Structures are given as C-alpha cells and as structure tokens.
Amino acid sequence: MALHHTINYLELPARELEATKAFFQAVFGWGFVDYGPDYSCFTQAGIDGGFFRSSVNFDTLNGCPLLVLYSNDLNASLEAVKGHGGEISKDIFSFPGGRRFHFRCPSQNEYAVWSE
Template identity: 50%
Template sequence: MSAHKKLNYVEFAAADLIATKAFFSAVFDWQFIDYGPEYTSFSADTAGLDGGFYQAPLSSLTQHGAALLVFYSENIAQTQAKVEQYGGSIIKPIFDFPGGCRFHFTEPSGNEFAVWSEHN
C-alpha cells in the first residue's frame, strides 16, 4: 500500500536487463515482472522497496553523485561471495564503520549498491 509522503518507488537504468534480472534473482531472491522488452519491475515483497529497471546505457554510481541503496545481510562474507559468484564486481571490499561493516559492488549493468552488517 502506498503511503502519503513516503518513498514509494526507485528506478535504475540497466544496459543488460537480462543479466541484471538474473543477478538480483540469484543473489537476493528478487522476482520480476516484465513490462515489454525494455522495462522490468521488482516489488517490496522480495526487494524491500518497489522499483524497476529500464533499458538504457547508463548506470548509477556514487562517484557521480548518485544515491546509494544499501542492503542488510546477516552474513556479509557469504553475501559478498554470492555477489562475486553471480557476476557482480566488488568496488570497495568489506570495511568497518561505527556500528558495523559494509562493502560496495556493481551489478552486471554497472549500478552501485552496498551491503552492510553489524558484524564481519
């Protein structure tokens, strides 16, 4: 259910929709609904937030001022290994920060995300 004045949806460009869908399905158990060949959506039920990917040769990177969406993991080392196994690239290996640790990665279409945990 949509809530007044609350974040509701996020969209990302994806140069390779098929690879991006396969990655998020394998690593984070997301499910997708396709709306034609150039758009696919994911839901809060499997992703935590509703959103989608649209076909475009662009990517979202923090070095260019993009917002960073951060996943939570109960086992950060296992999640990092899965990201690498399914075609993600680690761009900042696990590092500590006050309150936990995290790593940054790009998925097959080049969008940057991060994963955090309370412990390493």
C-alpha cells in the first residue's frame, strides 16, 4: 500500500535507453522490466521508477534535481562507474556528513554517490 503524499515513483529520461539499463544493472545491480521499446521500469533501486526514451538529459547545471545513491564502499562504486563507461564529473570530495562523487551515465544524466 502506498503511503499518502510520499514520493512513490520516479521517471527519468534516457537518450541511450539500452546502454543506460546495462550500466545501472552492471554498476548498481538494478533490475528492469520493459514496457515496450521506449520505457523500462527499474527495480531494486530503493524507489520505484523507470527510464523513458527521450532526447533530453538532466544535470544540476540546468537546475535539475540531483539523484544521490548510497554506497557502503565509495571507492569501489567510483571504480565500477568508471569501469562500465560512466563519466566522473566531480571526483570524490568531502561534505558535511560524508563524501561523494558525481557522474554521468551513458545518457549523460548526472547522478551522485555518497557514503559516510
């Protein structure tokens, strides 16, 4: 049962839908359920959502929200992102409460990964 007035689902654009799915599966272990050629629901991501084929991308330079993932091992996550074709846009840095890095997926969307 969904909780009233909570964030329940997240839909993200993906220029390179197949490459984006392969990247998130390989790096973060997400699963996918396809609904036609232009939409794929992601699973095991901490929130329900999906990627839709789109010619746009999102990043904080354009005022878009930043999706931040959590990692138990920030260095291993950084290496996995790089090893599977992600582009590091901000290397690991400290902030109040932890450390994080920013990256771009194959669709050029910006994400971050943090750890205590």
